[in-house]
Every structure is written in structure tokens, then in C-alpha cells.
Amino acid sequence: MASKDFPVKFAGETYDLNKFLKDHPGGVNTLERYRGRSIAGVMKTYGHSDSAYHMLSDFKVKSAGDRNLTGGVSENGRIITKPEAECDVDEIAFLEELESRLDWSKPILSQLHKIAPHYQKWVNSAVYRKCRLFSNPMLEYMTFTPWYVVPIFWIPIILYLGLSQYFDYVQCEDCEDRHVTNIQFIWHLVFGFIFWTFLEYSLHRWVFHYDPGSSIRMIQMHFLIHGMHHKVPFDGLRQVFPPIPALVIVITLVTLIWPIFTYPLIKAVGSLTGYLIYDMIHYYVHHGSPSDGTYFYAMKRYHSNHHFLNHDKAFGISSKLWDHVFKTIVQVKKLNFALRW
Structure with a gap:
């Protein structure tokens, strides 16, 4: 060899x-x-x-x-x-039989009816392959996202919104009725950031890991938004969220929270910052090489546990905070040596 x-x-x-x-x-x-x-x-x-x-x-x-x-x-x-x-x-023979029902050289999304009764078992049995979703080249192209596209897309938006809100509410003239101090502005940013961490956990646990049952449409939807990531967890082009669908979700969420929160756009800047950090951490814990003893080393092992052992726990990706709160925390096995990637 x-x-x-x-x-x-x-x-x-x-x-x-x-x-x-x-x-x-x-x-x-x-x-x-x-x-x-x-x-x-x-x-x-x-x-x-x-x-x-x-x-x-x-x-x-x-x-x-x-x-x-x-x-x-x-x-x-x-x-x-x-x-x-x-x-x-x-069990392994059954997983192999399930896999044999699909032709991986063709779009997978249109074949999911073949494994529908056992979708949850199949989707959590990872493979080391590339996955084609759509036969339409344009649709397929939109599902690939190199990691660096995310900061290129979102950083200018975050900076624009942050600066415009700062000048509108902090450095403004004749705005006593809506003026905020620097400390208050930072507080709204931090609130938005913390709100994102809760949203990250909630989406991952209750949306991305919902049970689609036997409905083919729901199975296809689940596979699109998260199931694919568990099935092909090593595909680096499908581990960050495509910016355009993400933008649609952001606009929808901001519209929903607008009447609930004061200064919603300032808080949105904090949340978007949290989202960007989350997406970069998610990519890094899959493909990075963190050193033993660092925060990212612990989160890489923690997220691997979620993928390959405890699919119904360890939902936190950027932190374990809400896993502690909702008691879905996982204690990763301690080793007497450091892992290298």
C-alpha cells in the first residue's frame, strides 16, 4: 500500500x-x-x-x-x-440493510420514503460520504456553504446595525424621549446575546431534534434542517447555515419579538453576534484542532458525544449553560491522555 x-x-x-x-x-x-x-x-x-x-x-x-x-x-x-x-x-446488519435501500449516487431527499419507518435510527447512524439532496443543480448549489461565507455575509450587517443603532439612540441629538446611555446600550446587546444562547439550545433541542413521525414531508423537512448534519457529520460544506435562509429566519424572528422587547434592533445585534459566534464554533468543533485544556477542546469532545452517543442530550454547542438548566448535560469520559486532531 x-x-x-x-x-x-x-x-x-x-x-x-x-x-x-x-x-x-x-x-x-x-x-x-x-x-x-x-x-x-x-x-x-x-x-x-x-x-x-x-x-x-x-x-x-x-x-x-x-x-x-x-x-x-x-x-x-x-x-x-x-x-x-x-x-x-x-443491529449493525439492520443498519446496513437500511443503507442498502438508498442509492447514494442519486438525490437522497426523494428516497427517504424507503427508510421512513426507521428514519430516526437511520439518520443517527453516521456515514462518511457526500450527500446530494436535489436533482436541480441550482437548488443543490444553494445547500453548500463554505464556513468563511458566514462571517463575510453577517459581519457587515452586524456592524451596520450596531453602528446605526448606536448613533440613533446614544449619540443622537434632540432624542431625550428615546435616548440610552452607553451602559444601557451594552446591556441591550448583552441581553440579546444571552437570548441567542437560549434560542440556540431551544432550536437545537425542540426544532432540530423533533420527531417527524412517519410523515414523508416532515421527514424530508427534518432531514433538510438538521437530519442531514447527523447523517453526514463530516461534510464541511454543510455545517454552517446558508446565509439567505438564515436571513429569512432572522427577519421572521425580529418581526415576532418587535412588539415584545424594547429596543429590539439593539438586542438583535447582540443575538446576531451570538449566532455568528455559534456557527463558527460549530464548524471549529467539527474540523478544528483545539489543544487539551482549552474551552474548545472540551466543547469538541462534548459535541462529538452528542453526535455519536447521546443524540437526545448535550444540545449546547457554544456553551453547556442551558444543558445544565434543563438537565440534559452529559459528563464526557475523562481520559489520562490528550487527544490530537
Whole structure:
């Protein structure tokens, strides 16, 4: 094999993890020692989910060789190897069968009816693939968003709104009836920021993770707004929110809160700042390489736990604040060594 390959063994098969090394939630350094060796034991030791075993199929090296098939036979005739017996074989076989119902070379959105009765199980079983949503090229293009587009789009809007509100309410002349001090202006910004953190948690928990049931339209909607991210969590072009749909949501929310809050646009500046920070943190905890002991290191491990172990907990991405409040906090396993990505 070429030096860039990273072969590992599992259940008598060979898998090349080269593309996955930096994305591995457990870091590069936990895999380095297993190059060319079996990973069955370590996967069991560190409590990998059925989704992790299922995702191995995306890295399988398609070549003949000594399969070392030993062990029993499942009810459906599958030979169970000794390493494979350590995981839930029937569950993984079912996940693989679900996956086989879809053709990943074609738009996925129009095929979701094939797995509808088991959508929640399927969508939380991650794969390491690219996902096409629409057959229409223009619609498909609008679903891709490089991370840097988000700050390029939102920073000018935040600066414009912030400065215009500051001059309208703080540095204004003849505006005693609506004048605010610098401290009051900052307070409204901070309130908006904190309001965003609550909104971030609420949207993630009660909107993005709602159960669409068996309705195909609701399943498709869920997959569009968040399910896709859980199914293909390593696709860097689909981990920040596209600016135009985000702008529509922002305008809708501002319209709703306008009659409720005083100085709504000042508060909106704080919320938009919180949103921008959130989206950048979300991208970074997926693709960044934070150092042990830092805030982002802890949040990267915390968010990985949400993706691969506790889908119904750990909803906070930029912070754990509201997970503590609503008791959805997760205690991530402590390690005696630092992870590297």
C-alpha cells in the first residue's frame, strides 16, 4: 500500500482510515498505534456505538484476502467473527440493510420514503460520504456553504446595525424621549446575546431534534434542517447555515419579538453576534484542532458525544449553560491522555 494509506483490521477485513484520521472524534493519536493492526479490542474498550461499527463500511478496502472467518452464524446466515461478536451484530446488519435501500449516487431527499419507518435510527447512524439532496443543480448549489461565507455575509450587517443603532439612540441629538446611555446600550446587546444562547439550545433541542413521525414531508423537512448534519457529520460544506435562509429566519424572528422587547434592533445585534459566534464554533468543533485544556477542546469532545452517543442530550454547542438548566448535560469520559486532531 502507498505510505498515505492507513490500513486497520476488523473482523478479518481491511479498512483504510486515511481520510478519517483528522475527523476521528477520538483524535489522531489514539489511532496512530493501530496502523496495520486490529481495532476490534480498542473499539470495545472505548465504548464505540453501533453507528461507529456501521460507518466502518465506508472505509472498507475492496480486495480479496484471508478473512479468518471464525465463530458462529447469525439467524440470517451471516458468519460472526470473534471480533464482530463484541458488537451488536444484528443491529449493525439492520443498519446496513437500511443503507442498502438508498442509492447514494442519486438525490437522497426523494428516497427517504424507503427508510421512513426507521428514519430516526437511520439518520443517527453516521456515514462518511457526500450527500446530494436535489436533482436541480441550482437548488443543490444553494445547500453548500463554505464556513468563511458566514462571517463575510453577517459581519457587515452586524456592524451596520450596531453602528446605526448606536448613533440613533446614544449619540443622537434632540432624542431625550428615546435616548440610552452607553451602559444601557451594552446591556441591550448583552441581553440579546444571552437570548441567542437560549434560542440556540431551544432550536437545537425542540426544532432540530423533533420527531417527524412517519410523515414523508416532515421527514424530508427534518432531514433538510438538521437530519442531514447527523447523517453526514463530516461534510464541511454543510455545517454552517446558508446565509439567505438564515436571513429569512432572522427577519421572521425580529418581526415576532418587535412588539415584545424594547429596543429590539439593539438586542438583535447582540443575538446576531451570538449566532455568528455559534456557527463558527460549530464548524471549529467539527474540523478544528483545539489543544487539551482549552474551552474548545472540551466543547469538541462534548459535541462529538452528542453526535455519536447521546443524540437526545448535550444540545449546547457554544456553551453547556442551558444543558445544565434543563438537565440534559452529559459528563464526557475523562481520559489520562490528550487527544490530537
